[in-house]
Amino acid sequence: MKSAEEDAYGYAPNVSLSLPLGNPCLPSQYHSLQSSPTISVSVTEPHAYDAQDDMRVAGYYSSSSVRPNGAPTLESPRIEITAYGQFPEDEVEESSLPVSKRVNSIVTLTLPSADGYRDPSCLSPASSISSRSCHSDASSYESSFSYNYDNSPQNSPWQSPSVSPKGSTLTLPGDGCLSGGSPRHSPSTSPRTSVTDDNWMGQRGSRPNSPCGAKRKYSFNGSGAAHKPFQYSPNHSPGLSPQTSPRLSVTEESWLPNTNQYTNSAILAAINALTTDGVTDLGEGIPMKARKTSQEHNPTVSLKVEPGGEELSPGELCLDEHPSNRLPLKKEGYCGGFLDVPQHPYSWSKPKQYVSPSLPALDWQLPSSSGPYSLQIEVQPKSHHRAHYETEGSRGAVKALAGGHPVVQLHGYMESEPLTLQLFIGTADDRLLRPHAFYQVHRITGKTVSTPSHEALHNNTKILEIPLLPENNMRAIIDCAGILKLRNSDIELRKGETDIGRKNTRVRMVFRVHINQATGRTVNLQAASNPIECSQRSAQELPLVDKQSLETCPAPGGERMRLDGHNFQHDSKVVFVEKAQDGHHLWETEAKVDRDASKSNSLLVEIPPYRNQRLSTPVHVNFYVCNGKRKRSQYQRFTYVPAGVPTIKTEPHDDYDAPLVCSQRSPGLSLHPKPYFPPQVMTPMMTSDLRSCVVGGAYSVGQQRLATKPSSSSPSTSPKLHELSPPPFSKCLPAGPAVQQPSIPHVSIIQETPGRYQPPILYPPSSASSSPTSQPSTPTDAPFSPTHCMTPAPPVSGSPSPGAQQHPKGPERGDGSPPTLAVSIKQEPQELDQMYLDDGDGVRRSCFNFITTNI
DNA sequence: CACTCCATCTGGAGGACTGCG
DNA sequence: GGCGCAGTCCTCCAGATGGAG
Numbered sequence: 001m002k003s004a005e006e007d008a009y010g011y012a013p014n015v016s017l018s019l020p021l022g023n024p025c026l027p028s029q030y031h032s033l034q035s036s037p038t039i040s041v042s043v044t045e046p047h048a049y050d051a052q053d054d055m056r057v058a059g060y061y062s063s064s065s066v067r068p069n070g071a072p073t074l075e076s077p078r079i080e081i082t083a084y085g086q087f088p089e090d091e092v093e094e095s096s097l098p099v100s101k102r103v104n105s106i107v108t109l110t111l112p113s114a115d116g117y118r119d120p121s122c123l124s125p126a127s128s129i130s131s132r133s134c135h136s137d138a139s140s141y142e143s144s145f146s147y148n149y150d151n152s153p154q155n156s157p158w159q160s161p162s163v164s165p166k167g168s169t170l171t172l173p174g175d176g177c178l179s180g181g182s183p184r185h186s187p188s189t190s191p192r193t194s195v196t197d198d199n200w201m202g203q204r205g206s207r208p209n210s211p212c213g214a215k216r217k218y219s220f221n222g223s224g225a226a227h228k229p230f231q232y233s234p235n236h237s238p239g240l241s242p243q244t245s246p247r248l249s250v251t252e253e254s255w256l257p258n259t260n261q262y263t264n265s266a267i268l269a270a271i272n273a274l275t276t277d278g279v280t281d282l283g284e285g286i287p288m289k290a291r292k293t294s295q296e297h298n299p300t301v302s303l304k305v306e307p308g309g310e311e312l313s314p315g316e317l318c319l320d321e322h323p324s325n326r327l328p329l330k331k332e333g334y335c336g337g338f339l340d341v342p343q344h345p346y347s348w349s350k351p352k353q354y355v356s357p358s359l360p361a362l363d364w365q366l367p368s369s370s371g372p373y374s375l376q377i378e379v380q381p382k383s384h385h386r387a388h389y390e391t392e393g394s395r396g397a398v399k400a401l402a403g404g405h406p407v408v409q410l411h412g413y414m415e416s417e418p419l420t421l422q423l424f425i426g427t428a429d430d431r432l433l434r435p436h437a438f439y440q441v442h443r444i445t446g447k448t449v450s451t452p453s454h455e456a457l458h459n460n461t462k463i464l465e466i467p468l469l470p471e472n473n474m475r476a477i478i479d480c481a482g483i484l485k486l487r488n489s490d491i492e493l494r495k496g497e498t499d500i501g502r503k504n505t506r507v508r509m510v511f512r513v514h515i516n517q518a519t520g521r522t523v524n525l526q527a528a529s530n531p532i533e534c535s536q537r538s539a540q541e542l543p544l545v546d547k548q549s550l551e552t553c554p555a556p557g558g559e560r561m562r563l564d565g566h567n568f569q570h571d572s573k574v575v576f577v578e579k580a581q582d583g584h585h586l587w588e589t590e591a592k593v594d595r596d597a598s599k600s601n602s603l604l605v606e607i608p609p610y611r612n613q614r615l616s617t618p619v620h621v622n623f624y625v626c627n628g629k630r631k632r633s634q635y636q637r638f639t640y641v642p643a644g645v646p647t648i649k650t651e652p653h654d655d656y657d658a659p660l661v662c663s664q665r666s667p668g669l670s671l672h673p674k675p676y677f678p679p680q681v682m683t684p685m686m687t688s689d690l691r692s693c694v695v696g697g698a699y700s701v702g703q704q705r706l707a708t709k710p711s712s713s714s715p716s717t718s719p720k721l722h723e724l725s726p727p728p729f730s731k732c733l734p735a736g737p738a739v740q741q742p743s744i745p746h747v748s749i750i751q752e753t754p755g756r757y758q759p760p761i762l763y764p765p766s767s768a769s770s771s772p773t774s775q776p777s778t779p780t781d782a783p784f785s786p787t788h789c790m791t792p793a794p795p796v797s798g799s800p801s802p803g804a805q806q807h808p809k810g811p812e813r814g815d816g817s818p819p820t821l822a823v824s825i826k827q828e829p830q831e832l833d834q835m836y837l838d839d840g841d842g843v844r845r846s847c848f849n850f851i852t853t854n855i
Numbered sequence: 856c857a858c859t860c861c862a863t864c865t866g867g868a869g870g871a872c873t874g875c876g
Numbered sequence: 877g878g879c880g881c882a883g884t885c886c887t888c889c890a891g892a893t894g895g896a897g
Binding site: 389391392446448485487488489501502503505535536537 | 883884885886887888894895
């Protein structure tokens, strides 16, 4: 069928969906969401598509320019709900033409039906009102991830959205919301506010309560539901849209070129729909729930939705999607007041940086520093922040421990060009850092917010984009970021979602910045905050370890370790545990706690002797603080080393105090005892892995340990860094020449971004949420992520791979400095084995082998 | 400047739901 | 398999705060 648009405008976007699945190099698995079915959508625009342009300006999809006929972009999109249902995943294939058509169809929406709202299917987080902001769907970036490079030129923007792996964006029916919605959404962030449409709500009706009706039951049928939503989903979007975002919309004007945004978005949505099966799957998508808020949507908004509506907020859709690119655009015009923080001096108009099509997937571990650049969290967020549900009003921005808000600064950047700081909510468990499936960053707006921001969606993960301005010394006060809790039932229904939401309430704020260099390379840095407990009650009761003064100790034990944290009690116990790969406890013992020296926020414990005094290799164990039966902290990682190996001490304070934690730790992985996360790094697997597999990883490990001293500023602590060095992938993908910077100790991801076309590759796609295995807490879980494997193994060769450091040595805490290049790579066979075990993945093995081989 | 309205932020709590014994 | 208990999830309520009109 032809889309209305086509008819109307004669413009038919061609969308080609390419599914990367086949990519040998990257197992779909890994990609998971993101990658997976990647679909790249290319829209043929009337005018030739200038990739470059697109990139920047348009969002990915949206970008496209104006319609041939000049019609406003917005216009046409119509969404037919039905379509979704009708098109199963299969559709994807069809991509070729039909797509466009479909798209169109999809676009057409019918609004209102409400049913779906709550359906799981509709997941879109974005949708959430609160989140509303969500928006954006697609993150452009994603596209990059996708392997579709081919897609081409297109990679560009367009792809992204669609492409995004899984779901990216939007897509889904549920997503739809997002996608489309997303954009739409919200302008305003606040839930209440934002949303809009009562209308919607009404229809949807659903809502509020439990998804299932009176009682909340989580039905998995999502399907059923899902479908509906699906159909509607679009609506969601609509819903969203309306409100949405102004921001989104904004652009349009400015954008002109891109005009099609709407269309595009629609397309994207369509695509998404296609790609995934139903809404459901989208798991990626974020569930939409009906929120009351939503209901609130403004009529206006809804109105916009109309197909014809030019106004529509076309922008909405689009905008979100391209975060980076868009940024620039957005604010201004349209959005004006709505969205972004108004009137902030900074205008999002600068497109550039993010242009590059290929930005690393959100679940890739990136270094916090590279060469002269260092992304640091100068002021850490408080360890507790009650996240708000979509059904609630915003609970405000995440605050710093000492008051105020977290502060992030990029050091070493001397250019005059502003950059965009990306923020998303990541996991804080033992595994590798990745976007948290149950929490999304929520843009806070209001008078009290001084930092402009704007939301974008990246594979179902909302990203807040904040300008880093030279005039502010590349420092940003994060007073515009709240945390939205998605209902577990909604997320768990997603296809491919393996994580469980129950008790999975710890998150970290993850900051990223992509620096385009004159050479065409892009340096990607990432810093993760300390863990943040987001539940209402647990935050008040569960002990939380923020920091540990020791990370290693000789097998005989006896050393004293200071634990800093919260909710410690006079009778708190510290239990050391060693688990087998299968999770069975191999050893468990209670450490002696010096009650006199302990306080509610600190414990002084004596490290118990390890069960085996004769260690030939370091042994990773865990410990936790226990306040009673079910009140235990998360596992903290600890390593017993053979006698003679220096113990690693973490800095006592660094940050602890509050606000200050440095990124180092932050990167998520910090070594420090950041409670939740650290472990990852430490994990045996990791260690070994890192070394072998991923430079980055290794690196990180080393750093962590090294890092121990926070002081060092090496921010780098990120757990596993992905080196994006192309090499590894190169095989698979024609990647661009990503080169590592030789001299840089930390290897960050450097891509050459020649053009958009550049093969993005480097980053293995992973899906954030995807991580299949994720379990919330088990320390045992191997952190190993496929991705790592995927990652380039670079290193071996040359560049000083960060990873190289070995932990044992690593520990040499001494330097805080970034790891020196020279790293000797040691393999610990045993550990490797574990790795294997942990993974279980053939893939890993293969990676491993591959690596080892190289080594 | 006082008052009202609105929006946001917070804290608290209850009912629904889940997991475990 | 059913029951009760405890913990967690999600929603709702109400108060505080602050800005705009």
